[in-house]
Amino acid sequence: MTEKDMFKVNGFVGLLLFLLLGALTAVGIEQFVLKESFLFLVLAILCGLLTLLVFSGFTIIQPNQAKVFTLFGRYLGVIKHEGFYLTIPLTVRKTVSLRVINFNSDKLKVNDLEGNPIEIAAVVVYKVFDSAKAVFDVEDYKEFVHTQSETGLRHIASQYPYDNVNNDYEISLRQHSDEVGDELTKDLQKRLELAGVEIIEARIMHLAYSSEIASAMLQRQQAKAVLAARKVIVDGAVTMVKSAIDQLKEEGIVDLDEEKKAQMVNNLMVAIVSEKGSQPVINAGTIY
Known part of the structure; x- marks a missing residue:
């Protein structure tokens, strides 16, 4: 599932149509009362139903926000540009934030490359780049980001030693935080591509030996x-x-x-x- 543009027209044009249909509904009711003709009653009912349909098609998009539209279970498209629009009536809309989000992971207890138990935590900066994937390909994209971030952090922490005491390794967690952060960013981007999420930055914010050692x-x-x-x-x-x-x-x-x-x-x-x-x-x- 990928993003595609949703059909839409300017909301103020739709507002004119809404007012016109509302006026026709009022005229039809008035003529039915005056002339007692069921033709005007049918006209008023039809115009009233069309007025309600047009009203259900109005939507407002805030800056850095996207809305995903479905109609009776069918994916129709996405609107990402802020503004007031008239779109297909009776659609179900799900709002997705496109703003940059900070996620601070919990302190995890893992073993480094040498088997030493350590405590590690990271800060992950991300944003949604494909709102359709974020809505349809995962159950909850924020929860998915949190879970995969902790999984990726455990994986990266186990690939390097805490400290390069005897100069046996090129990279250590304590002495090469930038290099480790870059590797963590690449690893998380692969894991979160499915959810339509872009990792902007991932850095270690806490690193220490476990209390027992x-x-x-x-x-x-x-x-x-x-x-x-x-x-x-x-x-x-x-x-x-x-x-x-x-x-x-x-x-x-x-x-x-x-x-x-x-x-x-x-x-x-x-x-x-x-x-x-x-x-x-x-x-x-x-x-x-």
Whole structure:
């Protein structure tokens, strides 16, 4: 089922026809009362029925709104342009909003690619582009969008790890939210094409480890941060010690053999890397 244009005429033209038929009905009744001729009564009844039929054909379309028309179970067409129209009488009309809609999914508990339980939620921005499909191809297109959005989110979340700790993966849920959002948008568009819905954007709005492993994962992240910080400190200490020894050697301040050089390197490394302040020991020489 796809959209097709519904027959329609300007509503004000139809209003003139409605007034004309109403006037003929009134004249027929008046003439029947005056002349007692059943011909005028029949004319008045026919004009009255036609007046009611014309009245049932009036419809108003609001901006960013579509109406789908059926007649005795048969699909006739769609009117999407705002305005006042006269169309086929006795039709059943279903209104579909063409406005952009935001849908915030519930927090879902799923397993990522590595099997870790996580909590994830997304915001989906969509609108209807084919109102006929939205009405006839699914029972309730909004409920269909909600269900398929959660299904697609579960599918995408299981395709990637929460975090790329060991750089084993190209994309992770936490570090590549834009890429994951693009994949989610493509996946949802395939699922919702049937309902005549266009996905404008889909993005992750909540991402966290589940409560049962959140503490352990926090400790892992803290340990990783501590290791990274210690590495920076050690690298800086090595550079400083090397610079100090090279400067002492170049300026000839002191002549160090390998044993004293090793001892000096050890002392400088301990002094620089140690988290607590070091207590200096002053060598005053030998006292007799």
